[in-house]
Amino acid sequence: MNEQRVSKLREFLDADPEDSFSRFALALEYLKGGDIKTAQSYFEYIRDNDPGYVGVYYHLGLLYQESGELVKAQKTFVTGISAAREAREYRAASELEQALNEIEPDQI
Helix, strand or coil: CCHHHHHHHHHHHHHCCCCHHHHHHHHHHHHHCCCHHHHHHHHHHHHHHCCCCCHHHHHHHHHHHHCCCHHHHHHHHHHHHHHHHHCCCHHHHHHHHHHHHCCCHHHC
């Protein structure tokens, strides 16, 4: 994890607590550093407070999938597909559909 980057992103977030971009970037830094729980909490905050932030659904869904929470992963991908379509972000919708299709129905 790049501590300088984390510090700068925290500054941005302190200046504007509603800045989903900085919160998302911070979550990715924690993810890179192996702090899955902190990354997940940032992603969940974005999902809950800025549901139109399409990029969060893919990463949060993958975290759920990797931790074995397949129902949560499935729900996250489905919600993300709807959000992406509504925002006309069709590439993101396609990536979310692909991630959803990788979840085996018999595992849920």
